[in-house]
Amino acid sequence: xxxxxxxxxxxxxxxxxxxxxxxxxxxxxxxxxxxxxxxxxxxxxxxxxxxxxxxxxxxxxxxxxxxxxxxxxxxxxxxxxxxxxxxxxxxxxxxxxxxxxxxxxxxxxxxxxxxxxxxxxxxxxxxxxxxxxxxxxxxxxxxxxxxxxxxxxxxxxxxxxxxxxxxxxxxxxxxxxxxxxxxxxxxxxxxxxxxxxxxxxxxxxxxxxxxxxxxxxxxxxxxxxxxxxxxxxxxxxxxxxxxxxxxxxxxxxxxxxxxxxxxxxxxxxxxxxxxxxxxxxxxxxxxxxxxxxxxxxxxxxxxxxxxxxxxxxxxxxxxxxxxxxxxxxxxxxxxxxxxxxxxxxxxxxxxxxxxxxxxxxxxxxxxxxxxxxxxxxxxxxxxxxxxxxxxxxxxxxxxxxxxxxxxxxxxxxxxxxxxxxxxxxxxxxxxxxxxxxxxxxxxxxxxxxxxxxxxxxxxxxxxxxxxxxxxxxxxxxxxxxxxxxxxxxxxxxxxxxxxxxxxxxxxxxxxxxxxxxxxxxxxxxxxxxxxxxxxxxxxxxxxxxxxxxxxxxxxxxxxxxxxxxxxxxxx
Numbered sequence: 001x002x003x004x005x006x007x008x009x010x011x012x013x014x015x016x017x018x019x020x021x022x023x024x025x026x027x028x029x030x031x032x033x034x035x036x037x038x039x040x041x042x043x044x045x046x047x048x049x050x051x052x053x054x055x056x057x058x059x060x061x062x063x064x065x066x067x068x069x070x071x072x073x074x075x076x077x078x079x080x081x082x083x084x085x086x087x088x089x090x091x092x093x094x095x096x097x098x099x100x101x102x103x104x105x106x107x108x109x110x111x112x113x114x115x116x117x118x119x120x121x122x123x124x125x126x127x128x129x130x131x132x133x134x135x136x137x138x139x140x141x142x143x144x145x146x147x148x149x150x151x152x153x154x155x156x157x158x159x160x161x162x163x164x165x166x167x168x169x170x171x172x173x174x175x176x177x178x179x180x181x182x183x184x185x186x187x188x189x190x191x192x193x194x195x196x197x198x199x200x201x202x203x204x205x206x207x208x209x210x211x212x213x214x215x216x217x218x219x220x221x222x223x224x225x226x227x228x229x230x231x232x233x234x235x236x237x238x239x240x241x242x243x244x245x246x247x248x249x250x251x252x253x254x255x256x257x258x259x260x261x262x263x264x265x266x267x268x269x270x271x272x273x274x275x276x277x278x279x280x281x282x283x284x285x286x287x288x289x290x291x292x293x294x295x296x297x298x299x300x301x302x303x304x305x306x307x308x309x310x311x312x313x314x315x316x317x318x319x320x321x322x323x324x325x326x327x328x329x330x331x332x333x334x335x336x337x338x339x340x341x342x343x344x345x346x347x348x349x350x351x352x353x354x355x356x357x358x359x360x361x362x363x364x365x366x367x368x369x370x371x372x373x374x375x376x377x378x379x380x381x382x383x384x385x386x387x388x389x390x391x392x393x394x395x396x397x398x399x400x401x402x403x404x405x406x407x408x409x410x411x412x413x414x415x416x417x418x419x420x421x422x423x424x425x426x427x428x429x430x431x432x433x434x435x436x437x438x439x440x441x442x443x444x445x446x447x448x449x450x451x452x453x454x455x456x457x458x459x460x461x462x463x464x465x466x467x468x469x470x471x472x473x474x475x476x477x478x479x480x481x482x483x484x485x486x487x488x489x490x491x492x493x494x495x496x497x498x499x500x501x502x503x504x505x506x507x508x509x510x511x512x513x514x515x516x517x518x519x520x521x522x523x524x525x526x527x528x529x530x531x532x533x534x535x536x537x538x539x540x541x542x543x544x545x546x547x548x549x550x551x552x553x554x555x556x557x558x559x560x561x562x563x564x565x566x567x568x569x570x571x
Contacts (some may be wrong), residue, residue, distance in 0.1 A: 040359040040529040042302025043552040044349070045179065045311045045545070047097065048338055049090060049172070049318035050512070051364035052326060053081060053521035055335055059240060062232070062336060067343035071362060075527030076569055080539045083366065083522070085476035086489065086515040087418045091124035092477070093365025093542070094178035094313065098155035100546030100561025102476040107152035109482045110417035110513075111174060116424075121416065124150060125177045130202045132191065134215070146173050147202035148181050153560035155181030156309070156549045163306035164553070167295045169197075171284050171315035175365070179311035185299060186211075188291070190284065192275040195220050197291060210298035214291060221270045223283040227260040230329070231282075231336050241332040248373035248500060249330075250323035250509040253277035259329065280323060280507060282337040284316035289341050293348055302353035307553050312345075313365075314338065323507045325371035326518075359529050359552035363542045364522035371510045373500070375493040382493035385450040390415035390488065390496075397444050402432050411437075418477075418513060419484030434458070434485065441486050450494040455487045473515040492516045528552075532571045540566050 056068065057079065063069045071077070083093070085102045087110060095108040103109045108124050115122045123146075130145030157166040158181060168180035173189040177200070180187045186208055188197040196215040199207060207215075230237060237244070244258045251257050253276045254266035263281060265273030278284055292312050295301065301308045317334050324330035342362070349358050375382035391412050398411040409430070413423040420441065427434055438456030445454040453470050460478050465471035474487045490496060492514075500509060512519040522542060529552070544563040550556060551565050 039307075039554065040302075040357060040552050041304075041307060042349070042353045042358040043307065043309050043549055044358060044360040045097070045309070045549060046342070046345070046360060046362040047094065047175065047179070047311075047313040048362070048364055048523065049175065049313060049315045050321045050366060050368050051317055051335070051338070051523045052367035052518065053079070053364075053523055056523050056525075059332065059335060062235060062240065063339045064343050066346065067339035067341075069339075070346060071342065071360075071525045071527045074533050075360075075525045076531055076533055076536060078524040078526075078536045078538075078540050078566070080537055081363070081522055081524035082517070082520040082539065082541060084473060084520075084541050084543070086470070086473040086487070087477040087513050088366035088515070088519040089417075089513050090172065090318065090365050091174040091178055094175050095124075095151060095155075096543050097363065097365070097545045098157065098179055098181060098311075098549075099151075099153040099558050100156070100543050100563055101153055101558075102543065102562070104476050104478055105153055105560050105562070107150060107479050107482060108178065109419075109477060109479050113417045113419070113482050114414040114421050114484065115482075116413070116421065119413075121414075122150070123174070125174045127200075127202065130200045132198045133201055133205065134194070134196065134198060134207055134212075145200045145202065146177055147200055148177050149202075151178070151181055154558045155179070155183075156546045156553070156555075156558055157181060158183045159550065159555040159558065160309060160553060161306065161555075163304075165299050165301060165306070165308045166311070167299055167301060167309070168311040169288060169291055169295060170313035171279050171288060172313065173200075175313035175315060176311075179313060186295065190220070190275075190279060190288075192279060193272055195270055195275045195278075208298070210294055214294055218270075219287045219290060220275060220278050220283070223263055223278055223281075224270050224274055226263050226283075228255070228263055228281045228283070229260045231333055231340075235336075237329040237332055241329050242327045242374075244329045246325075246328065246371075246374060248371045248377075248509060249325055249328060251506050252280050252323050253507065255280065257324075259333075261330075276507075279316055280319045282316060282320075282334045284319075285314045285334070285338065285341055288312065288314055289344060292345065296348065296352055302349070302358055309549065309553060314341065318368075319507070321368045322511060323509060325374060325510050326368050327370060327374055356529050359531070359549075360525075360527045361545055361548055362523065362525040362527070363545060365542075366512045367517075367519045367521055368512045369495060369510050369514070369516070369518055370493060372493055372495055372497075380493050381491070383450055384495050384497045384499065385448075385490055386498065387415065387496055389445075389448060389451075390420050394420065394441060394444070398437060398441065401440050402437065403430050406430075414484070416484075418488055420486040420488065421484040422486070438486055445486070445488060450490050451488065452491040453489045455489075457483070457485045460487070470515050473520075489514060492518075526569060530570045532568055536566070536568075538566070
């Protein structure tokens with residue numbers, strides 16, 4: 001059964017009350033400036049993709065007083081913020097932030113998953129009936145568009161009054177689209193084929209004039225040939241992160257393993273490999289900030305008689321973390337540069353919207369695992385689990401168990417995104433119940449090196465997980481329309497991956513997507529109008545963001561939101 005498209009009509013419930021509440025909140029903010037704490041004119045969601053929760057404290061002394069330092073000092077800092085579900089990935093993270101519910105409700109179980117109906121992989125935001133605009137010069141009219149058609153719950157923006165604007169920007173299309181969901185004034189992301197910011201015909205048939213103007217300036221091209229060097233000459237990078245030259249780290253797009261990193265992608269002029277290298281550097285974040293400023297000015301965000309929502313997802317942190325790993329000097333450097341991104345953004349909001357007239361939530365969509373080879377060198381149990389364990393090896397085991405006298409049958413239809421999809425035709429041919437095959441596969445998997453646990457669909461749907469916290473997290477990642485038949489959880493510091501000699505691993509030496517703390521623990525800061533500052537130690541989840549944003553916008557939380565505003569957050 002495939003994931004049903006989310007129908008716009010689903011959004012009708014609660015809209016009238018939400019709109020009325022939002023308009024009243026905006027009116028109070030503008031008509032009663034002296035009656036108490038000002039209500040925000042602009043609500044801002046900032047996601048630093050892969051900003052792990054420990055980075056803020058670990059490097060706190062290095063941050064600028066007016067960047068992260070300002071948020072840590074004057075905002076609410078939740079030091080124990082974790083995702084509650086197992087498969088911590090970009091699309092589920094952004095969808096969960098704005099809907100306030102886990103993948104088990106909103107249906108975005110991964111960045112990509114297998115669709116049994118079409119018998120092909122589908123992307124979280126892929127939608128062939130739409131197209132990208134503006135098209136890349138060599139796209140030749142291909143309908144390679146994207147849309148939030150697989151999202152099954154409304155995002156916070158769907159409850160905004162029509163007067164309010166929603167602008168969502170990112171390097172990644174799945175981040176920009178998931179934050180905006182079905183209702184947006186402007187949604188844009190970076191295209192590494194054209195080197196321009198693009199959108200989908202789901203939202204508009206032609207780009208906004210301010211986007212056209214921005215693209216004509218070719219902002220990414222100005223970094224061609226400009227090496228990525230360390231930001232801070234006064235900081236001992238090795239002391240705060242580790243050595244620069246680590247054999248297990250990736251090399252990016254002809255960028256090398258160590259500083260300085262060349263920024264040409266191996267080309268003599270800007271082209272796709274260069275644009276990939278551009279996003280795999282702090283420069284992607286710099287250009288996204290420039291675009292955010294352009295959007296604030298062009299759309300007059302926070303400067304009108306309405307409450308607006310600006311969503312920004314800085315993706316380059318994630319790409320750098322995948323390549324060089326969380327213990328690298330590159331991750332330290334891009335985090336220090338992210339500190340300055342926040343400083344510049346806050347200063348711009350102060351000038352354009354006004355201090356205490358905006359509310360800002362900063363978080364991440366997931367964390368990241370150490371590179372297994374680095375973890376192993378530090379004395380930890382770590383390694384890589386070959387993907388063939390879940391395909392050819394698993395199929396051979398099932399053949400031996402259930403049909404030893406027959407020729408090899410295709411038992412596994414697909415293995416992807418932490419799930420094994422059994423071939424239902426084979427099960428029917430052999431005449432063995434799916435629950436029995438799931439149980440055999442689960443028992444076999446849990447005896448394999450690097451595997452911590454496995455869960456069958458039948459057990460998940462029965463809910464017989466007892467006090468198993470990992471099983472409960474997997475259940476929150478499970479959606480019956482999209483998920484496979486057996487879920488896999490590897491041991492801490494183990495990755496499901498081929499050897500690092502694979503060419504893909506030049507840019508991909510580690511990843512995320514588990515219920516382990518290094519993947520679930522993320523930065524979480526709330527700053528601005530009406531916020532009671534201070535360090536909070538209580539455990540919360542980024543899924544509370546939807547309720548917090550709704551509170552700032554003066555509307556009801558999304559209908560499916562499961563997590564309320566944390567106690568004592570607002571004055």
